[in-house]
Amino acid sequence: MSTSRRExxxxxxxxxxxxxxxxxxxxxxxxxxxxxPGVYAPGREAVTQxxxxxxxxxxxxxxxxxxxxxxxxxxxxxxxxxxxxFATKDELLRAVLDVVVDGYTEAVRDLRKxxxxxxxxxxxxxxxxxLEDIQSQATTNLFPELWALANRDRFVADCLNxxxxxxREVLLDLIAELNPGLDDTEREMVAVFVQASIEGMTLxxxxxxxxxxxxxxxxxxxxKALVDLVRTIDTKTIRAGVRQPLWRRG
Numbered sequence: 001m002s003t004s005r006r007e008x009x010x011x012x013x014x015x016x017x018x019x020x021x022x023x024x025x026x027x028x029x030x031x032x033x034x035x036x037p038g039v040y041a042p043g044r045e046a047v048t049q050x051x052x053x054x055x056x057x058x059x060x061x062x063x064x065x066x067x068x069x070x071x072x073x074x075x076x077x078x079x080x081x082x083x084x085x086f087a088t089k090d091e092l093l094r095a096v097l098d099v100v101v102d103g104y105t106e107a108v109r110d111l112r113k114x115x116x117x118x119x120x121x122x123x124x125x126x127x128x129x130x131l132e133d134i135q136s137q138a139t140t141n142l143f144p145e146l147w148a149l150a151n152r153d154r155f156v157a158d159c160l161n162x163x164x165x166x167x168r169e170v171l172l173d174l175i176a177e178l179n180p181g182l183d184d185t186e187r188e189m190v191a192v193f194v195q196a197s198i199e200g201m202t203l204x205x206x207x208x209x210x211x212x213x214x215x216x217x218x219x220x221x222x223x224k225a226l227v228d229l230v231r232t233i234d235t236k237t238i239r240a241g242v243r244q245p246l247w248r249r250g
Contacts, residue, residue: 047085049075054096059141063149068092090155097159100142101166111170119177123230124223126170130198131219140206143199164195171195178231186238194226 053074058066068089072079086092111122133139150157171191175182182190205211205218 046075046077046081050077050082050085050092051096051099054092055099058096058145059138063145066093093156094159097146097163101163112173119174120227120231123174123178123227126174127194127198127223127226128219131201131215131222134198134202134206135212135215137207140202140209143202167195168192175230178227179233181234182238183235186235189238190230190233194230197222197226 050071053071054066057070057074066089068079068082068086071092072082075082082092086095111126114122146156146160150160168188168191171194172187175187175190179187179190201218201222203209205215211218
């Protein structure tokens, strides 16, 4: 985020954007640990401490450092205290990723309620929220780590698929409003393309990346390109472009 944009957020002033109305998108930090009623109620304080430590290790040290022993040391607890709540590393990782998902759900949940605003403006807002988030050190560090691990670990791959599936729910609603002519499969593939376009920006303009200081321009381009794509692409265009991959020809 540039200095002027950061100052605007810090002072609570609206940001001047091209497609959507003035928005204030808060800088995303490490998600706050919150619990649904009844979940881990007897040891909520200990579980909060464990999950916060695990998330901090995952973000700052990487997945290889995420062991039950390392987490116990960070919390100044015995390993047995950790395994009392999380019997395995996979169980703990699932809980940590649930915290991450809840953070994103919190950021976009009101989009479905803002039915008085045009779908185009809500779509632009969603894109901006996600691109603002990419600029945080937590997101830039965490997700590429998970992407790499997902190539070798089915459990992590399933967790990531669940995160992105939940994210597509809002996108699918918006795409249906903007372009009702698409069928279910076409709508989902457009949503996947939008997700891939936004997530891929992490490698180029995430925290401390080569083009991080130019994210405002990339954000403007992304909003224009993706909103226009969603609004204008049709079944005929999609189906006409389907062909056999080049490497399978001959």
